[in-house]
Amino acid sequence: MRHLAAHHYPNLVRRWQRVAPKAGLILREFAESGNHPLYSLASVPARHECPSVYLSAGIHGDEAAAPEALITWVEKNARWLRKFRALIFPCLNPWGLVNNSRLDIRGRDLNRCFNNPRVPQIRAHLKILGRAQFDLALMLHEDYDAKGLYIYEVAQKLPHWGEELLAAALPGMMPDTRKSIDGRRNRSGLVRRKITPDLMPDWPEAFVLHFSHATRTFTIETPSEFAMDERVAAHEAILSVALGKCLAAFSPASANRFPFPGGGD
Numbered sequence: 085m086r087h088l089a090a091h092h093y094p095n096l097v098r099r100w101q102r103v104a105p106k107a108g109l110i111l112r113e114f115a116e117s118g119n120h121p122l123y124s125l126a127s128v129p130a131r132h133e134c135p136s137v138y139l140s141a142g143i144h145g146d147e148a149a150a151p152e153a154l155i156t157w158v159e160k161n162a163r164w165l166r167k168f169r170a171l172i173f174p175c176l177n178p179w180g181l182v183n184n185s186r187l188d189i190r191g192r193d194l195n196r197c198f199n200n201p202r203v204p205q206i207r208a209h210l211k212i213l214g215r216a217q218f219d220l221a222l223m224l225h226e227d228y229d230a231k232g233l234y235i236y237e238v239a240q241k242l243p244h245w246g247e248e249l250l251a252a253a254l255p256g257m258m259p260d261t262r263k264s265i266d267g268r269r270n271r272s273g274l275v276r277r278k279i280t281p282d283l284m285p286d287w288p289e290a291f292v293l294h295f296s297h298a299t300r301t302f303t304i305e306t307p308s309e310f311a312m313d314e315r316v317a318a319h320e321a322i323l324s325v326a327l328g329k330c331l332a333a334f335s336p337a338s339a340n341r342f343p344f345p346g347g348g349d
């Protein structure tokens with residue numbers, strides 16, 4: 085599959101509208117950003133005897149393989165996704181996607197605003213999250229400095245899954261082997277460190293998921309200078325393995341029971 089329209093937001097929305105019923109998802113507009121509607125999708129009716137997953141992409145608009153990979157993967161796995169309770173944010177910065185910009189229309193890095201409820205779309209996003217609990221949260225990103233694939237992993241539970249997630253993308257995408265990434269130690273494509281609320285003054289999305297909502301939180305970073313098809317394929321492979329592991333590890337006794345805003349509850 086060629087990914088030729090990855091910056092075309094209306095096309096992306098049409099694809100989500102088409103796939104949502106097949107995947108048992110309800111699409112809702114929850115805010116707007118730069119004159120574009122923002123959408124979430126939630127499993128409905130909410131099923132409690134399933135693992136719960138949070139998936140998001142496109143908070144940085146110049147990382148086009150991320151929203152493209154998420155919709156492509158859901159199109160291929162729509163029926164299988166019914167085995168999960170899913171909350172999906174398919175593109176969190178549509179103005180950025182259309183304009184190939186990391187920032188939003190007001191020059192904000194939205195992935196540094198998650199402790200700033202004065203930003204309207206962040207406030208709306210946090211409201212949807214509510215008290216939701218997820219077995220797994222995956223945030224899809226790209227990095228133009230990257231020399232390969234790398235993953236930030238923060239988990240409240242062992243064993244770590246990061247190695248298997250990296251391996252899933254082989255041989256199509258090698259891990260980034262730089263010694264450090266953004267000043268943090270990189271171990272063959274894995275960046276793990278303890279996250280505390282005072283680590284950064286301006287929180288990324290992953291902080292909120294880790295602190296309040298998710299047992300396992302991964303930020304997936306593909307190298308945006310590589311070929312689009314390779315980057316999309318790497319994200320897709322990781323989604324498949326991560327959700328597969330989530331399903332295999334799930335037991336109904338440990339199901340997260342919570343009101344699922346945007347879903348059927």
Ligand SMILES: [Zn+2]
Pocket residue numbers: 144147225226
């Ligand atoms: Zn990013």
